Amino acid sequence: MPAQRYSYTAIALHWLIALLLAFQIALGWALEGNNSPELFARYQLHKSIGITILLLSLARLAVRFILPRPPASDGPAWTRTLAGIVHGLFYLVMILGPLTGWLLVSTARVQVPTLLYGIVPWPHLPVGRSWHEPAESIHGAMAWIAIGLFLLHIAGALRHQWLLGKPELQRMIPFARGKAVGAAIGALALVAGAFAVGQTIYPERSRTVVEKTMPVPTAEPVAPPAAPAASVAMDAEAPxxxxxxxxxxxxxxxxxxxxxxxxxxxxxxxxxxxxxxxxxxxxxxxxxxxxxxxxxxxxxxxxxxxxxxxxxxxxxxxxxxxxxxxxxxxxxxxxxxxxxxxxxxxxxxxxxxxxxxxxxxxxxxxxxxxxxxxxxxxxxxxxxxxxxxxxxxxxxxxxxxxxxxxxxxxxxxxxxxxxx
CATH class of the missing domain: 2.40.128.110 (Lipid/polyisoprenoid-binding, YceI-like)
Known part of the structure; x- marks a missing residue:
């Protein structure tokens, strides 16, 4: 008998990647403003999430070929073709998006080392500076393509579930073996929540600076010299x-x-x-x-x-x-x-x-x-x-x-x- 539900491994990877993608798109829109500790922290988290999505997507692709999965839904040829295109483009976005981000970091004029989640060092790609502009254009497009794919994917699942009466959601949503209304609402709420968190995790004026405990200078500072070439003795001379x-x-x-x-x-x-x-x-x-x-x-x-x-x-x-x-x-x-x-x-x-x-x-x-x-x-x-x-x-x-x-x-x- 063919499988009627995706494996728990495939379900877990599907939803984890979906939530991370929603979070990452929102966080990417927050990578603006003046150079600041907040912006630096956003970039570091954005890089970490991107590499995580890349690794999980490669794992999801491997699971797709190794573990059995439900047969494709019945329907007109054009709907099956569109569904295949959407799934293929999703894999392209999930892999090419992080790869182009990795290229951007590796070819940036200011080289900032990547330390995933502040713990795991991640190398730069050995490529030249000429890769930077193409990677930047493709990387920016990936977010908009991902949004379009999200909408198409959700619309297709809801169409099969309620217009065609086929239990599509039960195959991929955990614990949705019966009626899928509650599960669908919950899943959409989770994705929306991940998007909202991505926009608010580093608000513009939040104080995310790491300040180590240290003595506060007690001497009253004197204004710095007007020109860098001048003396950098910062305390006024005593008469x-x-x-x-x-x-x-x-x-x-x-x-x-x-x-x-x-x-x-x-x-x-x-x-x-x-x-x-x-x-x-x-x-x-x-x-x-x-x-x-x-x-x-x-x-x-x-x-x-x-x-x-x-x-x-x-x-x-x-x-x-x-x-x-x-x-x-x-x-x-x-x-x-x-x-x-x-x-x-x-x-x-x-x-x-x-x-x-x-x-x-x-x-x-x-x-x-x-x-x-x-x-x-x-x-x-x-x-x-x-x-x-x-x-x-x-x-x-x-x-x-x-x-x-x-x-x-x-x-x-x-x-x-x-x-x-």
């Missing part, structure tokens, strides 16, 4: 006379090399369409020779492993390592060196020096508080740099309308010196 008045009393403190504890924090905050994106560097080291009584002989050198940048989003972190931002392959480290350390009064100090980042070397100033208790010290401070002065952000990311030029840096750590 010379004020620095002289603030000179600390002689404490008899010798010049010493301080050892920084590994629990220190080095963080940064960028502004993306006005929203804070916080991150930190997991690997950095500092060589500090310092004495409050010998500031002229004190010096600081901090080396930061740029590949250790962590913003809480693996795909964004991989983008930061790329040639458009830190370019860690060519310049793996950023280095801050300072030989001009000044006392500003009380426990406040500043270190004036140079920041080497991405092959550019610019003046930079760091302000910090220092509390020394015996041979132990606690340091916390802030700075602000202009990323454009170092070429951090190439191409479309060089503009400051989406990602602000100013990036705030904050740090805190404990240190010890040899016992005196």
């Amino acid at each position: 010379v006379e004020d620095v002289a008045k603030a000179a600390p009393e002689d404490t008899g403190e010798p010049l010493a090399d301080w050892t920084v504890a590994p629990s220190g924090h080095l963080g940064f905050t960028a502004r993306w369409n006005g929203e804070a994106v916080n991150g930190s560097f997991d690997r950095w080291r500092a060589a500090i020779r310092f004495s409050r009584d010998h500031l002229a002989e004190s010096n600081i050198r901090v080396t930061v492993d740029l590949a250790s940048a962590d913003t809480g989003d693996g795909q964004r972190d991989d983008s930061l390592k790329g040639s458009d931002f830190f370019n860690v392959t060519a310049r793996p480290n950023a280095v801050f060196t300072a030989r001009d350390v000044r006392h500003l009064g009380g426990d406040r100090y500043e270190a004036r020096g140079t920041l080497d980042l991405r092959g550019a070397s610019k003046p930079a100033t760091v302000r910090f508080t220092l509390r020394i208790d015996g041979d132990k010290a606690r340091v916390a401070g802030t700075a602000r740099i202009d990323r454009t002065a170092f070429g951090v952000g190439q191409g479309e990311w060089a503009a400051t309308d989406a990602i602000a030029a100013a990036v705030d840096v904050d740090f805190s750590f404990s240190a010890t010196r040899p016992a005196s």
Whole structure:
């Protein structure tokens, strides 16, 4: 006897793909607006759903040839031909849509790594940039074709069910062996719900930024320099006379090399369409020779492993390592060196020096508080740099309308010196 219902495997794949397609079409329409954390998150989810649809569609195609399925419905030749065309086009859309999206990602000028659902790395296709425009045109058309196919498919199923009196829906809708009215309404509601969720999962002003717990900079920032070529020392200079008045009393403190504890924090905050994106560097080291009584002989050198940048989003972190931002392959480290350390009064100090980042070397100033208790010290401070002065952000990311030029840096750590 021929099968009267599709297999449970075929039914499960059919409805899972249908819901994902409805969700994906709606999400695709939301891929507009200014570059922002929300838009970035939408793109990452869109890519993940697309690859999922591709894999499930290939599985569904295999099941179609392996497992038995019900015979085609009776009817005029033109209806059977149309049904075959609709099914064939559905497979084309379900496979070609994700493939062209994959081509778009692989040939984009700004290469953003793909990490499915933030977990599974997915490679780029080894194709040239010339594939980009054709893939973009085909990919955009796939959504409209899918919508048309949805309507034709639903209309055909309802026609067979109620106009021709043939139990089409019972063959594919789970638990619809009897009357299919309730099941049909439920199925349509699920598809409509998936479409609605796709439009609202990342609303335009939702705050989807991953903000890691970190100290908030306490120093009042000073406006960045007007031109990138200018000094990127972001703190205003203290008047010379004020620095002289603030000179600390002689404490008899010798010049010493301080050892920084590994629990220190080095963080940064960028502004993306006005929203804070916080991150930190997991690997950095500092060589500090310092004495409050010998500031002229004190010096600081901090080396930061740029590949250790962590913003809480693996795909964004991989983008930061790329040639458009830190370019860690060519310049793996950023280095801050300072030989001009000044006392500003009380426990406040500043270190004036140079920041080497991405092959550019610019003046930079760091302000910090220092509390020394015996041979132990606690340091916390802030700075602000202009990323454009170092070429951090190439191409479309060089503009400051989406990602602000100013990036705030904050740090805190404990240190010890040899016992005196």
